[in-house]
Amino acid sequence: MLVHRYQITALLCGLLLSFASQAAKLAIVIDDFGYRPTEENKVLQMPQAISVAVLPDAPYARQMAIKAHQGGREVLIHLPMAPLSKQPLEKNTLTPEMSRAEIDRIIRSAVNNVPYAVGLNNHMGSKMTSSLPGMQKVMQALNQYNLYFLDSMTIGNSQSLQAAQGTHVRVLKRRVFLDDSQDINAIRQQFNRAVTLAQRDGYAIAIGHPHPNTVRVLQQMLPSLPADITLVTPGQLLNEPLRNGNASPAKITPHSKPLQGFLPPGECKVKQPLAPVPASRALSVIGESITESPLYHRIDELF
Numbered sequence: 125m126l127v128h129r130y131q132i133t134a135l136l137c138g139l140l141l142s143f144a145s146q147a148a149k150l151a152i153v154i155d156d157f158g159y160r161p162t163e164e165n166k167v168l169q170m171p172q173a174i175s176v177a178v179l180p181d182a183p184y185a186r187q188m189a190i191k192a193h194q195g196g197r198e199v200l201i202h203l204p205m206a207p208l209s210k211q212p213l214e215k216n217t218l219t220p221e222m223s224r225a226e227i228d229r230i231i232r233s234a235v236n237n238v239p240y241a242v243g244l245n246n247h248m249g250s251k252m253t254s255s256l257p258g259m260q261k262v263m264q265a266l267n268q269y270n271l272y273f274l275d276s277m278t279i280g281n282s283q284s285l286q287a288a289q290g291t292h293v294r295v296l297k298r299r300v301f302l303d304d305s306q307d308i309n310a311i312r313q314q315f316n317r318a319v320t321l322a323q324r325d326g327y328a329i330a331i332g333h334p335h336p337n338t339v340r341v342l343q344q345m346l347p348s349l350p351a352d353i354t355l356v357t358p359g360q361l362l363n364e365p366l367r368n369g370n371a372s373p374a375k376i377t378p379h380s381k382p383l384q385g386f387l388p389p390g391e392c393k394v395k396q397p398l399a400p401v402p403a404s405r406a407l408s409v410i411g412e413s414i415t416e417s418p419l420y421h422r423i424d425e426l427f
Contacts, residue, residue: 147352147353148322148326148354149354150354152302152342153174153329154174154176155333156202156334157178157185157202158185159182160334161184163334163339165191170346171346174346175197176192177200177201177331178199180202180234180238185237186237186239189241192240193240200242200274201235202246203218205217205249205253206220207249208250214247218249219258220251231266231269243272245274245275245276249278249279253279253283253284259287263288267292273288273294285297294362299328299329300321302333303333308341314330315345319350
């Protein structure tokens with residue numbers, strides 16, 4: 125009986141560990157917080173992993189940032205940056221022409237207005253994020269704070285990653301906009317696209333806004349996420365390899381000569397044949413390893 129209990133517990137641990145390692149990760153950030161408390165409060169009733177990005181000069185910025193944090197959510201600063209198109213701009217919108225001192229002042233004010241922020245992403249910003257000198261000033265200013273930068277990717281040739289070089293600022297990139305169109309069917313399609321990208325690439329970041337139709341789609345679709353999808357915050361993706369659009373993996377150029385101390389395939393010689401390992405022994409070793417883990421002991425207590 126004790127042996128069976130040992131085997132069942134080890135098997136459950138193995139299955140749980142296997143599932144956790146294979147689950148795709150989906151992060152969803154809702155931008156433009158601070159203007160529409162009614163819709164924003166509906167977002168705050170969604171799963172805790174849904175993160176929010178707060179416009180620092182919005183009338184309800186501080187209130188919504190505090191409320192989101194108290195609910196255990198990740199909070200970002202949604203910092204206005206200049207677009208290429210001419211349109212009404214938020215107060216304190218960053219432009220490439222600004223001095224480093226002015227950018228420092230605006231970011232300092234934003235940090236004060238959005239308490240508990242752990243990251244920052246751009247509101248609009250196609251002109252600003254495509255300017256390497258402009259973004260270098262942003263990253264140098266951000267380097268004073270423990271904030272990551274989530275690039276909303278409002279333009280394809282964003283310079284955020286290059287600009288962050290030489291600083292401690294870590295960069296993430298948005299993969300899907302949920303609601304470029306506010307048509308409810310289009311939002312559903314974009315949500316499904318985010319899920320598909322996460323399953324294909326291991327993770328994806330989607331950005332939406334507190335529009336009524338976006339809120340409705342999330343309320344409908346979040347409870348029925350596929351079993352292999354785990355909702356996470358952007359901050360939980362900082363150690364994942366950076367995905368940039370649908371770019372192919374970089375080509376690896378082999379060394380023309382073997383590295384010192386390394387024998388290329390075919391040059392490693394075994395003096396004697398290795399003894400075969402029975403499958404039962406291999407499973408036993410795995411079981412012994414699993415039973416040493418805290419997860420095993422926690423599950424074992426439940427039996």
